[in-house]
Amino acid sequence: MTTCVLSLVLACGGAVAGQRIKDLARFDGWRDNPLIGFGLVTGLAGSGDSSRSQMTRQTLANLLNQFDVRLASGQISSRNVAAVMVAATLPPLTEPGNRMDVTVTAIGDARSLVGGTLLLTALKGSDGQVYSLAQGPVSVGGYRYDGNGNVVQKNHPTVGRVAGGGIVERAVPASIVSDEGVFLLLNTPDFTTSNRIAAAINRGIGGNPATAVGANRVQVRVEARAQAAVMALLSRIEGIEVEPDERARVVVNERTGTVVAGGNVMLSPVTVMHGELQVSISSDYQVSPVTGEAFPFQRPVDAIIVPRTRIAVDERQTAGVTLPGKSTIADLVMALNRIQASPRDVIAVLQAIRAAGALHAELLVQ
Structure with a gap:
């Protein structure tokens, strides 16, 4: 059996420092907006779309028509x-x-976007309105060169980026403060964390304006309607520290043999038996000399090849691990390391413990 040492990252729940509310939640109305557009990249050194791409030819013809250059695709x-x-x-x-x-991503049969420049492209939102215009040189983190049937390529040269190439033309209205006040939306819904955020806000600003209305939503009533007072209130709320609560979760990475668990993951009394039966079959061939008398009805030969097969069974002694109550994942992994368990064995053991009801946590295998 191959000896494999498992790495363990253990976070103790009682030692977790408070986190700012702005890192745990966001204000309702505060969100990103994806934009998308269709354009052309020019200036490529023969690595663009071929003549088979009717889409590119038609788009370029339409563009040239805007400059009074009349060409068919x-x-x-x-x-x-x-x-x-x-x-x-x-x-x-x-x-x-x-x-x-x-x-910028190529959608035709272009081989590379290295050295290209993105022409003016309108970027639209989900409502079909133009919110930004993009243009500029394309930066590609790779290359592709070919000649005489030889190809040299690094990374993905058909994907690039235009740094600062988009200019915002229209702002997206964001209404954070309403007649009901402001709402905080938790990044990870949790009833305990929601209640802790509401209690921390009430202690921080006084007057009990905050109420947890769900696992993912906290309402904060705003009395002052002055813009300066509201901005100051939102800034104070963002800086308040809260100790979030977490679900008991164990994450196992089979490829690297890493086990990550929270400090609130506990085990009930459990016994783990680990054993292995190894069967090895090997064959080799030997040359055995013979005489013509061994083949009275055939042509005499000098030697024949005789296969020899060996079968070996190695049943190793079963190793056992017994863990008392209130043991942690760290105790389990250290015990499994002592019996030289592989990452695959650890995953099987954790799954068996979870099925037996002794692992009081969610098990995620990557």
């Missing part, structure tokens, strides 16, 4: 152009004129 055969999709994320409360990065 069939008259265009340049491989210096590639049709691309342009994607970006519009951050919340972004004002017109702000810049953002955009991602």
Whole structure:
């Protein structure tokens, strides 16, 4: 059996420091907005879409028509152009004129976007409205060169990025404060964490304005309608620290042999038996000399090849591990390491313990 030492990352629940509310939740109305557009990348050194891409030829013909260049799509055969999709994320409360990065991906049969420039492309939201315009040189983290049937490629040269290439043309309205106040939406819904956030806000600003209305929502009533007072209140709420509660969860990575568990994961009294039966079958061949008398009716030969097969059974002694009550995952992993359990054995043991009801946590195998 191959000896494998498992690594364990154990987070103790009682030692977790408080986290800011802004790291645990977000205000309702504060969200990102995905944008998408269709455009052309030009200036490619023969690595663009081929003449078989009718989409690229038609798009380039339509673009040239806007500059009074009348060409049919069939008259265009340049491989210096590639049709691309342009994607970006519009951050919340972004004002017109702000810049953002955009991602460019080829959708035709272009081989590389290295050295290309994205032409002016309108980026639309889910409502079909244009919120940004993108343009600029494409930065590609790879390359592809070919010649005489030889190809050298690194990473994905058909995906690039235009740093600061998107200019916001329209702001997305975000209404954080309503007549009912403001709502905090938890990143990870949990009733205990929701109640702790409401209690921490009430202690921090006084007056008991916060109420937990669900596992993922906390309502904070706002009395002052002045803009400066509201902004100051939101800033104070974001900086309040809360100790979040977590579900008992164990994550096992089979490839690296890593076991990650929270400090609140406990085991009931359990006994684990570990054993292995190993069967080994090997064959080799030997040359045995013979005389013609051994083959009276055949042509005499000097030697024959005789196979020899050996079968060995190794039933190793079963190793047992007994854990008392209130043991942790760290105790279990250390015990399994002592009996030289492999990562696959550890996963099987944890699954068996979970099925037996002795592991009081959610088991996630990656």
